[in-house]
Amino acid sequence: MGSHQRAQYAPNVSASRSAVSVRGLGKTYRIGRSGHRPTTVVEAVAARLRSPWAKSRFTEFDALTGVDLDVPWGEALGIVGRNGAGKSTLLKLLTRVTAPTRGRIELAGRMGSLLEVGTGFSGELTGRENIYLNGAILGMSRREIRSSFDEIVAFSGVEKFLDTPVKRYSSGMYVRLAFSVAAHLRTEILAIDEVLAVGDAEFQRKSLAKMRDVAKDGRTVLYVSHLVPTVTALCTSAVYLDKGRLTYSGSVDGALDVYRRSFAQFAADQQDPDRRPGTGQLRAGSVVPESDVFDPAETKRFVLGVGSSPDLVGSYFVSVHVNDASGAVVAQCDSRAVGGWYEPSKEQEIQLTLRAPWLKPGRYTVDAFVCQAGVLDAWEGAATFEVLPATPYPEMTLDEATAQAVVLADYDFQGR
């Protein structure tokens, strides 16, 4: 692998002290050009007979290219990147679910994975039987399972239903039990793919704390997620993947910064209607906020310009999402909900008036969707605006008075 494929920055740790060491890793998928792969022998033979000299009917797709990575012991590494950047592929290679096409991975210990909660659970089996089955699949020996059995049960809180088939469990119980088994893996390296977002808030908090303990034990955690808050809470370092290449490796803040900036780049690309998803029968031409800056409690207006399409039959509706800097959708304004249907026969100017919730200071992006039965135009990052660092409340407070929530609530308190 050429040195030009190296990451810009790699933690300076000698390979022998690394828990995970990756060199020149690449994965290429073959995609059938016709979008169809023979699934039966008969089809395969028929295809071969029809065109006996067709050498390969594949296009190749590089999911990962030249990834170099060293993860020291005791580190919780976050893997961030946009959808399709190769995060899950990287994790699949590291956990050996699929084999690499190029390169080399060295794992200095057992790798356990918490890829998807409940994989390998069997509905007919009881909770107890499933703990043993799932534990074994995830790589625990019988002795290890037995010694952590009580802990697993206590953590999941399903003691009373241990001898009930899990098909009778509520989905919450099911997920809690599944997570608990995986969380008590004793492997030296632990890979987690988006699974912390399970269960109720209380259980999520407990899970996150549990994962943090794992890293504190000197074991190594690899964590893939879209949820920026959990990456910040859990990880001690992070890497950023872009189109299958590792383009940043270093601090969590640094990686998240690159991640956020990638949204701006994405928004620029989306200006071109031809590059946007949707059928394209009707496109939004503009999304203009009334102002570039708003006060948190101010009423915010946006004007959508939608083109015309005389051929389109029936009226359409629009939907506008407001997203905060971490990508969370804080408001979803669907015109159907307020009776907004529009005729495609002429161009339309549609005004959205957003009175509540109050938004926290920071940068926001606006997505616009034009839909009928299907999506005609999906324009992510159609506009951006800023909410000024002002407080809508009568008293000045420290940041911690508002830090926990996604939006600012309109409230007051009264003694009674």
Add this chain to the structure above:
Amino acid sequence: MATVVITPPGRLGLPRWRELWAAREVMYRFGLRDVLLRYRQTAVGVAWVVIQPLLGAGIFALVFGAVAGLPTNGVPYFLFSFMGMLAWNLFSQTIARSSASLVANQALVAKVFFPRLLVPLSSSLGVLLDYAVALALGALLLVVYGVNPGWAVLLLPVWTLLLLLFALGIGIAASAVQVKYRDVGYVMPWLLQMGLYATPVAYSVEATQDLPPAAQWLFQANPLTWFLEAYRWSLLGQQVPPTWQIVGMVVSSLLVLLGGILVFQRYERQFADVI
């Protein structure tokens, strides 16, 4: 701590035996799950294990023994066909269950790593349990009919092991191919059905002696015939099979198993991408 090195797979390769051994718990749990699932929600439950071979042997005794009147070298036809079915069921059930096992567990295979070879291997555990029950029943029948198989019965575990390896070799390969080509799942039951009639299971090799020599040769060349002859020697005290058949059994079962594993390994690397 052992370092695991992951590199792109080569063209041919044997599994990492140490890893298989370390993950043997997976095989046990899978086998246990299959057994529990099969009998937990059936009304007659475990009784099926007893009823199935009795019914099968009964029908063959009726058709081939009573109606067609085929020879069995003096053994009661029911007992004769029961012992044949005992061996045949071990063979066909192992293939049937192991070949379907990977596709049945595709959610797991696509998401978690464990030595995948354990999946088809584990399906033999349930089959062996059924076999043990049928064998106990067979022992009872021997007492009832007053047949003494003699010391040759001590070799039965050897035949069992060889037949199991032979069947697993085919089942392992079929399970891997089925991941890519699902029609294996439709063809396999049909092939096994054909095999049942083409092999002297419900009739004796003796019964084929009226056939032209070319057809007889075909029966002799079928490895399953060798296994059935060995079974009848060990369980019914029939004549000792020729040495070349015994050597053939050992060689063919090891070769088939090795071939099955090689085919499996070749397909294995694409499982998660294809399934």
